Amino acid sequence: MDKQPNENSTENSLLRFMPMTSITSGTGIQVRNDVYYYTDQIVNICFIGTPGIGDWILIDAGMPKAASEIKSVAVDRFGRESKPAAIILTHGHFDHVGGLMDLVEEWEVPVFAHELEIPFLTGEKSYPEPDPTVEGGLVAKASRLFPNEPIDLGNSVQALPADGSVPGLEDWKWIHTPGHSPGHVSFFREEDTALISGDACITVKQDSFYNVLMQSPELNGPPRYLTTDWDAAWDSVKKLAALKPSLIVSGHGPTMEDEELINGLEELVENFGKVAIPDYGKYVDKNRGLH
Template identity: 60%
Template sequence: MENNMHDGIKDTMEHKYIPMTSFASGLGQAVMHDLYCYTNQIVNVCFVGSPENPNNWVLIDAGMPESANRILEAVKERFGENSRPKAIVLTHGHFDHVGSLVDLVEKWDVPVYAHEAEIPYLTGKLSYPEPDGSVEGGLVAKMSPLFPNEPINLGNCVEAIPSNGSIPNMHGWRWIHTPGHSPGHISLFRDEDRSLIAGDAFVTVKQESLYKVVTQKQEISGPPRYLTTDWNAAKESVKKLEALKPAVAITGHGMPMSGDELSEGLEKMVRDFDRIAIPDYGRYVNRKH
């Protein structure tokens, strides 16, 4: 019977290893006692849950293609041998956030949750728009047409996250719809200590610049330009997150940020979004704001 669960699953990320990495790759950081950020090549995944309770945690996002073994190694280090999450929650479905998802779902047999607007990209029905190699930015932007944009197919292993804002198995957290970078992009927030998992709604490294990606030079930046297709929505999403006044933020790319650096960076981002975040040119740019 168990195999039926995985009927119809298609892993389009197989053999799509992308040889990009940063100095932080392979490193993990406990941002709070129950909030852990692990850097997989150039993208972050989060473990939400206390290491003292290895059977009660949730994985946020699933890293780069062909990375399942590295993620499993990080899980073992954090939670011990044979630990598996209660669920996987996706901020969105771009290749660098679902790269190892099918492998992990097949190993763990756990439910996957995503915003209903993201489900078509996770069930093989819709491809994301092609990455824009012409967008203003650096070498990563130029390389982006090589990044996969076709959907994976999780079949019935993925379901829409509850519409009331709650997150299964994540007591005290709520999700916030933060579209722009993708239609069903969500960020996760815990009111009690103002912890934010922002996905790619904003990031703490200039993701278009290879030098900054490799060195992880910190600066609050808008969502990665080569995959962002709706800049008006992206701007509103950053405003929404800044209004929460997060104390600490883990973003999809770059190192976690907290305190004044985070609050001042976000205020500046909201104030100067058009200048800082929106590229001067690119396929998805419309400067009429």
């Protein structure tokens, strides 16, 4: 049975500051003229749009308590009083929606997510609990402290268009990449083969405290402690590898580009059962021959 939210759950967990950081926290990098990503503690947030030219879009909303920092970055990049035309989510886990409630209240902009994520964003359903027993390092062990309760955006959130288009970003398309969460999506622009992967695949070993702190670049599958469907996760990485992206901005870790990225994705697909899927954990099905 799904754990039902209570009136204090958001205040008690989703709005509680999480003492996690990395050496890149508080820094931003422009990787295309209109693609800028900013690292909030351990997670990346994307600002899509060219400063001074038209609207811009925010992808994901960081860790708990991130709203003021996100607004500050928006002012620096797009000017005072600027706000996005929309906020679009790769998924609704706590580290991607931490500043969302405050941002929506102040900016009064629409939020878009895959239809399968909507129940987690309207207070209807909690995510499965993190798995601190999963094979992995210190971050995995600490995941018992990570909140899984939903937020409630009410009518502010709506489903992404079924045709794969991205509101406000006509040259991008969204791709359903489930596994880490049921409605996880990634974003791809064919023109320059730029990929925003969210947590479908990431560029740091997220269960290792040292790797997260130092942001050691390494192409990986999704974070182990919150991934509940490894078959789907593998299929999602196959989808992304087939795109042959020249640039990836993932939910966690530094960017990767060109040959390093393409080769890394091919190796990840080939060895996913060995390097991505944990040897044990409550969401690992050992009877399906995945290893």
